[in-house]
Amino acid sequence: MRMPTPDAKIISKRSIIVERLQQIVPRGAFGENVIIDSAGLSAYECDGLSAYRQLPLVVVLPETTEQVSKILKYCNETGVKVVARGAGTSLSGGALPLADAVMLGLGKFNQILNIDYANRAVVTQSGVTNLSISEAVSAADFYYAPDPSSQIVCSIGGNVAENSGGVHCLKYGLTTNNLLGLEIVLMNGDIIKLGGKHLDSEGYDLLGIMTGSEGLLGVITEVTLRILKKPETARAMLIGFDDAALAGDCVAAIIGSGIIPSGMEMMDKLAIKATEEFVHAGYPSNIETLLIVELDGPLDEVTDLIARVQNIVNGLGSGYIRVSESETEREKFWAGRKAAFPAIGRITPDYYCVDGTIPRARLPEVLMRISKMSQKYKLRVANVFHAGDGNLHPLIMYDANKLGELERAEEFGTEILILCVEVGGVLTGEHGVGVEKRDLMEKVFTEEDLKQQQRLKCAFDPNGLLNPGKVFPTLHRCAELGRVHIHHGQTPFPDIPRF
Amino acid sequence: MKTNFTADQRSNPLMAMMEENLRKCVHCGFCLPSCPTYSVSGDERESPRGRIYLIKDMLEREGAPNKEIVTHIDSCLSCLACMSACPSGVNYQHYIDYARHYVENHHQRRGFERFMRMLLVYTITHAKVFKIALKVAKLAKPFSRFFGLKISNMISMAPTKLKTAEITNEARIYPAEGIRIKRVGLLMGCAQNVLRPSVNEATIRLLTRMGMEVVVSDGVGCCGALSHHIGKNDIARDSAKTNIDAWLKEFDQRGLDNIIINAAGCGTEVKDYAYMFKDDPAYKGKAQKISDLTRDISELISEHQLPTVKLSNQPNIIYHDACSLIHGQGIRLEPREHLKSAGFEVVEIPGRHFCCGSAGSYNLLQPTMANELKDRRLALIGEVSDSNKVSILATGNIGCLMQFASGTDLQVVHTVELLDWATGGLKPPY
Numbered sequence: 001m002r003m004p005t006p007d008a009k010i011i012s013k014r015s016i017i018v019e020r021l022q023q024i025v026p027r028g029a030f031g032e033n034v035i036i037d038s039a040g041l042s043a044y045e046c047d048g049l050s051a052y053r054q055l056p057l058v059v060v061l062p063e064t065t066e067q068v069s070k071i072l073k074y075c076n077e078t079g080v081k082v083v084a085r086g087a088g089t090s091l092s093g094g095a096l097p098l099a100d101a102v103m104l105g106l107g108k109f110n111q112i113l114n115i116d117y118a119n120r121a122v123v124t125q126s127g128v129t130n131l132s133i134s135e136a137v138s139a140a141d142f143y144y145a146p147d148p149s150s151q152i153v154c155s156i157g158g159n160v161a162e163n164s165g166g167v168h169c170l171k172y173g174l175t176t177n178n179l180l181g182l183e184i185v186l187m188n189g190d191i192i193k194l195g196g197k198h199l200d201s202e203g204y205d206l207l208g209i210m211t212g213s214e215g216l217l218g219v220i221t222e223v224t225l226r227i228l229k230k231p232e233t234a235r236a237m238l239i240g241f242d243d244a245a246l247a248g249d250c251v252a253a254i255i256g257s258g259i260i261p262s263g264m265e266m267m268d269k270l271a272i273k274a275t276e277e278f279v280h281a282g283y284p285s286n287i288e289t290l291l292i293v294e295l296d297g298p299l300d301e302v303t304d305l306i307a308r309v310q311n312i313v314n315g316l317g318s319g320y321i322r323v324s325e326s327e328t329e330r331e332k333f334w335a336g337r338k339a340a341f342p343a344i345g346r347i348t349p350d351y352y353c354v355d356g357t358i359p360r361a362r363l364p365e366v367l368m369r370i371s372k373m374s375q376k377y378k379l380r381v382a383n384v385f386h387a388g389d390g391n392l393h394p395l396i397m398y399d400a401n402k403l404g405e406l407e408r409a410e411e412f413g414t415e416i417l418i419l420c421v422e423v424g425g426v427l428t429g430e431h432g433v434g435v436e437k438r439d440l441m442e443k444v445f446t447e448e449d450l451k452q453q454q455r456l457k458c459a460f461d462p463n464g465l466l467n468p469g470k471v472f473p474t475l476h477r478c479a480e481l482g483r484v485h486i487h488h489g490q491t492p493f494p495d496i497p498r499f
Numbered sequence: 500m501k502t503n504f505t506a507d508q509r510s511n512p513l514m515a516m517m518e519e520n521l522r523k524c525v526h527c528g529f530c531l532p533s534c535p536t537y538s539v540s541g542d543e544r545e546s547p548r549g550r551i552y553l554i555k556d557m558l559e560r561e562g563a564p565n566k567e568i569v570t571h572i573d574s575c576l577s578c579l580a581c582m583s584a585c586p587s588g589v590n591y592q593h594y595i596d597y598a599r600h601y602v603e604n605h606h607q608r609r610g611f612e613r614f615m616r617m618l619l620v621y622t623i624t625h626a627k628v629f630k631i632a633l634k635v636a637k638l639a640k641p642f643s644r645f646f647g648l649k650i651s652n653m654i655s656m657a658p659t660k661l662k663t664a665e666i667t668n669e670a671r672i673y674p675a676e677g678i679r680i681k682r683v684g685l686l687m688g689c690a691q692n693v694l695r696p697s698v699n700e701a702t703i704r705l706l707t708r709m710g711m712e713v714v715v716s717d718g719v720g721c722c723g724a725l726s727h728h729i730g731k732n733d734i735a736r737d738s739a740k741t742n743i744d745a746w747l748k749e750f751d752q753r754g755l756d757n758i759i760i761n762a763a764g765c766g767t768e769v770k771d772y773a774y775m776f777k778d779d780p781a782y783k784g785k786a787q788k789i790s791d792l793t794r795d796i797s798e799l800i801s802e803h804q805l806p807t808v809k810l811s812n813q814p815n816i817i818y819h820d821a822c823s824l825i826h827g828q829g830i831r832l833e834p835r836e837h838l839k840s841a842g843f844e845v846v847e848i849p850g851r852h853f854c855c856g857s858a859g860s861y862n863l864l865q866p867t868m869a870n871e872l873k874d875r876r877l878a879l880i881g882e883v884s885d886s887n888k889v890s891i892l893a894t895g896n897i898g899c900l901m902q903f904a905s906g907t908d909l910q911v912v913h914t915v916e917l918l919d920w921a922t923g924g925l926k927p928p929y
Contacts, residue, residue: 028540029871030542030545030867031540031542035542039553039567040544042553042556043544043546043549043550043552044543045552048528050500050501061541088528089528107537107542108540109541110538127541129532131532150527150528152529152584153528153530154528275586278586278588342525342527342529342585342586342587343587344587345523345525345527345587346523346588350501350522351525400501401501401502401522
């Protein structure tokens with residue numbers, strides 16, 4: 001992976017940078033908050049996309065927003081790059097360190113600040129995990145709807161940065177649909193608050209801009225979220241098919257009939273096998289494709305919907321249907337799916353999780369072509385699929401210790417993503433662009449599109465210091481992009497009236 | 500995960516096994532929130548995923564590890580919560596054990612620290628010495644603030660009252676009541692029989708009441724876990740061999756249906772003897788046999804039946820999972836079921852399960868983290884104890900028992916003491 005050439009001048013000033021960071025974030029009760037030794041740095045050398053690794057210049061673990069502000073202000077003034085990191089679970093390399101950048105770890109931002117049932121809102125620090133928000137409000141029968149598979153560990157700040165989805169986003173939306181407010185620190189050290197516990201705010205939708213900005217615009221320190229009352233009933237169905245095309249037809253028929261399941265997921269044989277070994281969810285072993293369909297709402301509605309789905313399934317000739325009979329069983333059905341990625345680690349030393357979105361109707365064709373590519377690249381692939389919203393996650397298995405296998409896996413992944421775009425889909429469903437899909441951005445955007453997006457970044461981070469090398473295939477300096485320049489206190493064209 | 504071991508390093512079978520283990524890690528991070536030290540510190544070097552990286556670095560480089568790595572290996576509790584959380588099947592237990600042993604052999608600790616660690620293992624695992632040490636600690640209590648944190652913490656951990664054991668570690672047979680259904684060997688434990696002899700007494704009463712002949716075999720002593728977890732593998736192996744020989748002798752001469760352990764930490768260790776000796780031709784089969792025979796007391800009760808409950812108006816209790824039971828041996832439901840069958844209302848501690856900070860000798864060697872974890876656990880317990888009128892906290896391991904007892908007014912007991920009481924035994928405290 002090509003990354004921006006490290007700035008030797010910055011690297012040579014490392015000890016000065018470290019000293020300043022140590023002043024801002026002193027040693028805590030449980031050790032140093034500035035990490036400088038190479039072994040310690042190695043714990044931060046990659047995120048969930050472990051194919052790409054780089055030791056950061058230094059890691060700093062601030063505890064307060066004020067410390068984050070001081071760090072960013074200092075880095076901005078001295079031209080030091082900054083990469084923010086939550087729990088380090090990005091699958092697109094969004095938190096990949098840079099040799100000349102400070103890694104800003106938000107692991108200590110782990111407190112939920114306020115639970116407000118009257119406003120159905122939770123205010124939390126950004127390092128808090130997605131799942132612990134639902135856990136904190138569970139006793140009052142509330143939950144936070146977006147639930148990425150990594151929800152047990154991924155941080156809510158990272159969810160906002162990547163606009164994460166999850167199995168329930170089919171019905172309840174992505175992070176962006178459940179986000180009410182943010183506290184962010186800009187690269188110049190300014191602390192700003194966006195939104196709040198209310199629905200809309202004055203001015204532009206800056207919350208929308210921050211969501212999915214992949215750490216390029218600001219560092220998220222606090223998040224206000226919408227929580228929902230738990231559905232009265234939720235039941236999950238396991239539906240087995242001998243043919244992936246039939247499963248695809250089933251998904252289309254369910255959605256086409258007007259039913260919106262709270263989750264609709266697909267797994268192929270290899271994925272079923274790997275997860276079954278860890279979770280023992282009771283998935284059938286003798287089928288090609290498994291659909292997990294969850295329906296929620298009032299009891300009568302769920303009962304009716306299950307009957308309707310059963311009818312659809314029977315019409316397609318599936319031989320296997322199982323409906324969860326208890327909450328424990330429903331959770332078990334999902335536990336397998338949620339652990340599917342890492343459980344692949346049981347059958348392969350390394351995997352590369354691809355994330356693309358396709359029109360649902362093209363699924364059988366796409367799966368068939370992926371299977372052909374698998375033969376061509378001589379690498380196994382397991383498929384996990386957010387069937388309801390067309391988000392595909394092929395898991396390409398490789399062995400990083402074998403020469404050339406990583407490169408083959410990368411090429412394989414690229415070909416899958418290009419295929420997604422070819423059939424009318426997009427490069428990413430929920431994992432973000434990061435470094436992984438950076439160089440493919442030109443396949444979907446024109447140069448002018450990309451420049452326009454970078455102008456937005458310039459408005460937040462004119463020196464290009466926040467998470468550089470991610471998302472955009474070409475780094476432009478803001479000046480090139482026609483930023484309004486103030487020279488000797490004079491803006492260009494002083495004759496144009498300004499308000 | 501990509502590794503960089505040389506062919507030469509791989510030729511060492513232990514190192515090859517560690518590499519195989521490492522390669523299962525896919526860096527997903529699912530272990531992070533399960534880890535007590537990461538939850539407290541928010542520092543990934545203090546997480547299982549981080550430690551896996553640090554250790555990998557140490558093993559690949561060989562030679563003396565840097566002191567940062569040692570710090571983060573030492574701060575691991577070995578609570579094994581990460582193993583329950585790991586979807587890709589990394590055996591962190593064997594990995595961290597190996598790392599501790601590596602550190603022990605390749606890192607020169609400061610004189611005082613080295614001495615303390617040696618002294619600790621020797622003292623705790625030798626009943627007579629341990630008793631004297633506890634008496635000294637008791638006398639030193641008023642002066643504890645004059646010592647450093649570690650020493651003052653050790654002094655504060657020592658119980659103020661010590662009961663002399665009615666039963667000792669000496670070989671003895673406790674006959675079954677009524678018809679004998681089984682003959683089981685009991686591990687009396689080293690520290691437990693000094694600190695809380697009532698746990699073994701209650702166990703023997705309960706088991707004999709269930710129709711089991713309980714035998715304490717000649718030569719069986721410390722299981723080795725304490726030494727093992729500070730990297731002193733040679734001492735641990737010697738302890739294990741002594742126990743294996745003693746139990747096998749019993750097995751061959753008079754028969755032994757099971758080996759019963761009521762200290763969860765020891766249970767995890769004895770069940771792992773099979774792994775410990777898997778490359779030792781002389782002990783491989785023997786160790787496997789002993790591990791196969793071993794049951795936690797709660798597993799044995801599940802395989803049989805609790806005696807008739809004689810007590811009424813049982814109080815509400817809170818049950819804390821010992822890590823070595825829930826993660827080390829996968830035992831979560833059994834103790835709760837037994838307590839409910841015995842008529843106790845079991846109140847759950849809110850939130851996720853976390854280690855109490857005891858972790859063998861951890862609370863003595865890492866007092867800051869251990870105390871923080873204890874306080875957090877007790878705060879959660881406090882949230883439910885008053886509202887549910889709970890005055891008793893039950894757990895399945897002597898370490899947790901002593902850890903909690905040093906910080907709460909609740910009466911802390913071993914699960915088996917409650918089961919014995921409900922089925923006709925004595926009411927704790929005795």
